Amino acid sequence: MTVDPLALPVGEWLLGVVVSRREVVRRAAVRPPETSAAQPLVKELGHGWRGTLDFRDGRASVTVRQCAARVDAHRLDGDRVELTGELFGGVRPTTLSVQHPDGSREFMYHVDGSGEGFTVRLPLADLTDKPVDEPRLPKEVEPPGSVRWRVRLVLADGTELPVAARLGLAPGRYGEVCVTADAAGQLRVELTRQAIADVLRWEHGALRLSGTHGGDARGELELRAEEEGRTVRADVVRDKGRFTASVPAPAGAGRWHAYLDGMPVRVLTPVGATLPAELAAGAWQFRADRRDGDRLVIDVTRTTGGADADTPMEVRVPQVGRQPAAPDV
Template identity: 40%
Template sequence: MKPLLSVVVPVHNVEDYLEECLASLAEQSLKDIEVVLVDDGSTDGSRRIAEDFAARDDRFRCVHQPNAGLSAARNTGVARTTAGVPYLAFADSDDIVVPDAYERMLASLESTGSDLVTGNVWRLNEQGRQQAWQYRWLTADRPRTHITRDPRLLADRVAWNKVFRRSFWDRHAFTFPVGKLYEDTPVMIPAHYLAGSVDVLHEHVYLWRVREGSITRRRTDVRGVRDRIAACEQVSAFLADRGAGHRLRYDISCLRDDFVYFLEGLPMGGPAYRSAFMADAGAFLDRAGDAALAGLPAEARIRWQLVRERRTEDLLAVLDFERANGTGTFAVAGPPGRRRAVSPAVTGGRSASARLGKGDLPAVARLVDAGWGEDGRLRLRGYAYIRNLPARAALQSLKAGLVREASGGRPRPVPVRTVRTERATADSGQELHHYGHAGFEMVLDPGRLGPGHWLVGVVVAGHGVVRRAALRAVEAAAAQPLVHDLGDGLRAVLGYRDGRLELAVSRLPALATGHEQGPDTLELTGRLYGDTRPTALVLTREGGAEQVHPVRCGDGFGARIPLAALTAGRWRAALLTDGVRVPLAAAPELPPPAFADAAGALVVDLSGEPRVDRAETAPDGGLRIGGTGAGALLELRHSTLGETVA
């Protein structure tokens, strides 16, 4: 049977990773594939591994050629695929393809008729896998889209997370540029523009292995920087005939993404590298002009203007300052309306500055602590300031709180008290500005707000500038829900929506308030509110297992669950009312084995595993953790270093 997909894999001196890569292809859920392995003059054991794999699986075959580089190997592989195979893909020989990636990608193309499909990417290194930054924006599928409608696809510049319709590939006679580094960009960006439509999958399809040693060496490589800038110029020239807007948008993306990697390598590069970067990047800026710089934030405009003026030593001083104080830290000079960002790293007759726009002085608002008072009101403590405008005095940091429903509507003002704090300055990671009066305290009364999803923000004013910012967690790991029952079935949950602080006030249909475990059963009891009269309790375990138990209704409700039915694992609970499933909330103080999860929903778990239910900072600065469950030893493991503390 003729395959549906041809996969081209260039191979060169990757014996440590090749077996894992080829296994990921062999184990694809889409079986109708052919894999063309192009051994590009390997001098290690890669050729033997490839040949052995091809001998075991007739879907794989090897092609050998003298070393000519990645582009030449890919082009050879495309030429050696079977004629008439409708789809084409590429994989690098040290990477891994997700098991069902090609099945999902072909299904998408078959459904939409698009010319290519691209998918999300994991970045793989010695510490494990992380989301590739180029695809952080990918949170939902986007079938039949296009780069002109979604410019974020300008970051999608690699070949190996895609499947192409072969007729599209051949119609435009795509080939990779031989003898060049960064060979993907001058093919992938034109492919995006030439496609009639593109499918984008938000689920991951590929694990991109990042070998740190090779990155450091390439970062200051003269050939590397020249090839990268040349590749971007080639794409920019291609876009010149497709309207000024497309070319300008791409030029800005190069200054924002592609070239930054090499710019930040200047301090570690030698004279030849610095000369090559300043000459080629400077020429790019001379051609791109002021319009490209205008699309960048102030700190980037300062950097790139120095490149444009070929002021290498001043640029190195700015980069050194930013390493100590963080990118985006600068002084502000001039009167309102004519303010400029000025780098304090450059002194003497010529400054390094850029005109400020409104977006260049954003507000920062962070929640440090939250707690419910005995009066049922929510007390918030945090800090808010306008970045790069110091808050040394209270009048430099006037604040007001705002809440509004997530669905829209007018914001409601909330009184705020300004307090002193050293936390804001410490968290800012810079030493140029002091934000000592950025602290605030705010009190919210959920009873007065009423049911709804309320977003919380802060307005900050100082130095003649007014800014509004959503309140966010100091750290993502600290963004945990805070549940409080207000009485009579009214519940408030402080949590986060897309990183923004949100107070959700809702009326519960039911609340689990107690349980009793006998020899054979677990008896669950609770309150009912309003007209809720459930007929069944539905327990669902992760993985899809489900069980249904009858419910007794009176003043409250009760359900008897056989312990034998509660096999290992965590079961989530819902009530069945008039054929509709309603999530069952639990009282926060309910102990295991039927207890409230972090969001306040009922969970049943008989495993007895330890469960952390509180964490706080001790007076000595240590972390105090408490909870329930078996085990007397707590072990902490560092996610990066792998070290453990018991």
């Protein structure tokens, strides 16, 4: 089924199919194959217009809407992160609101506008400073993997509007602060150490991926099976905030989740739009995909008869340059 968002009027449209058999006509909703697959897919239509395939109450829908503002670039300007972008539909914001997810803190920054363009600067100290009364976690408790700030443009009358981001916007790592586009194409400003993969492909029976990461950790990249006890590990090459790893295709049916430094690996929005990436190796089928928005997973299925290996296992790759073979079948 193909849906052209350019052929649809502005608004949200629910997707369905009509099935007829003999004299019986039935309508059915289009739904995701599983709950974690209910994630958005965004297409740029030009001049700030976007078509977004998403799911509402488990049902597929296509929304055609123009962004109020879109961030196209970011850079470090002294001790601030400078965001630049474009305004659409005659919107003229005065400030940018950046609010902590628990509502405890909110910062307002002046928006400089020039024609259809805009610039705003975010002090890094505001985004990384922790409140005095923040509860201290025991040393045995791992801190949250990320804290996402709520970002909104504010008009002169107090109206708040969401801020989009260019789909191909590369993640900007400014210390602990990361600026990028989320799975729905919205601007994402967060404190995070999570890795974001911007290159992902199968090579010689292994999944090769690279991207950006935060923090100073030096852990391995892992594929963890949803069933406890199975792990695939690979060494990681790091250079100036980027990482590269080549992970052997996991042996054993099931779903495997990717982790770097103990936290889930995410995929950049345009990379997620190209997934799934599949590999066939003998009796095994490997499918790299994203789930729960932008988290990297690998689904492994056996395509021919025979019992699946379900015993705990661990595979190691000594170095990234080595190309591991596909699992024995």
